[in-house]
Amino acid sequence: MKKVRKIDVNSIGFRSWTAFVLLGLFIILFLWITQVVFLQVYVNRTKKDEFAAVGRELMTKYYGDYQKEFGQIANRSSCTVDLLRQTGGEWTVAYSSSGVLFGDEGDKVDMSDSLSYLAQNANWREGVYRTDNATSQLYYGVYADAAESELLVISQSNALLDSTTKILQIQMGIASIIIIVLSIGVSFLMSSTFSQDLRRLSESAKRLKDNDLSVHFDEKGFSEAKELARTLNYATAELQKTEALRQELISNVSHDLRTPLTIIKGYAEMIRDITGEDPAKREEQLGVILKETDRLSGLVNDLLELSRAQNQNKPFTPQRVDLSAIIARALDSFDVLIKRDGYVLEKDVEDELWVMGDAKQLELTVYNLVANAINYSGREKYILVQAKATDGKVKCVVQDHGVGIPEEQLATIWQRYYRVEHAREVVGTGLGLSIVQTILTRHNAEYGVESKVDEGSTFWFELPLSR
């Protein structure tokens, strides 16, 4: 069955089509009124004045041997002048400049509608004007005497005006057809290009709605359509990034969660089935379980921190904060560990280091750097935390004399989940530095690392001092 396309009255196509056609009709109407109707009115008015003037002139000459004067006036004004006289209800021609219209002098006049109209409506002072369409004549009648028995009729052929009007009407007709055709054509062309752009965009948008992130919006056509396409492409790119991150995160997280979970399950089963009665083995295996549990909660915490730091929707609003206080707070967390495991922590932090930033995020940064320094400090167990103001900047350094990082890996350690192969006992998620990087980038901070294998690493970042 053929699908009948319904006209959408709200579509750009229909709207612009009707607007153009209405505009076309309006132009035609305007032209008709000015060219045809007004022309007639204008001609009638000027003719009437012209005839009245001729009438007045004739009156001034209406005495004695007036015929010659009348003839001259008629000739000069290109009119025909007739004087009709009424006697006993009959009209006869008293004078005629042409002898054509109503007959020669002395002839009886056959009173046409127009003549009767003139005879009835004119008076001595005021003449009347009349167009006779049947004979295509313009008449002007005025009484030459107060008794209203002598009617002066001035007339002129209307043929020229008639033919002019006809030509105009034909021209107008042609112009109207051209205007209508043009307005329909132009509106159709314009609206179809307009709506074509939009339709193309909405086709692509539909694909996007169906989760097809590979769509591309063509940046062509009207500027507005281009702009829209650009915005949509940008939005799609962002969606793609989010989707990629999501997928990566899910696969990494599930991988990272599965390993410790498998170990925990394995050891738990072993304790239940085999070693439950053997205290030494059981303790050892419970230790593994606890270690893996710690690892799991560490991973979950890091993931949360990372997603929090990366949350672009939450605007970053830096405040004036004291970095020395922040460092002190971050180091507090390690007190127990340092005392228990015999780390040497050297603290060289100036007081009152005011910077613009987010206190929580900066504390997390220092915390992660120190945690790494402790983790990878090797046998030396030495950690230096330094913060000093120079040249309007605060430089914070976290240094250890531990295992160091191979040069070729210095660039990659910031990546998410990146871990250098270490002895098994070092527990990490590979997320710490990635969180640090996200936070420092948000703070527009300079940062970096210098490291040599077996000599140790120095991580640093720099923020402008806030006065």
Ligand code: ADP
């Ligand atoms: P994690 O420490 O959880 O593995 P990070 O993102 O914090 O993850 O660090 C990524 C990698 O960078 C670590 O696996 C480690 O190999 C290396 N690294 C980080 N800090 C140090 C350090 N102070 N000394 C040596 N290696 C380090």
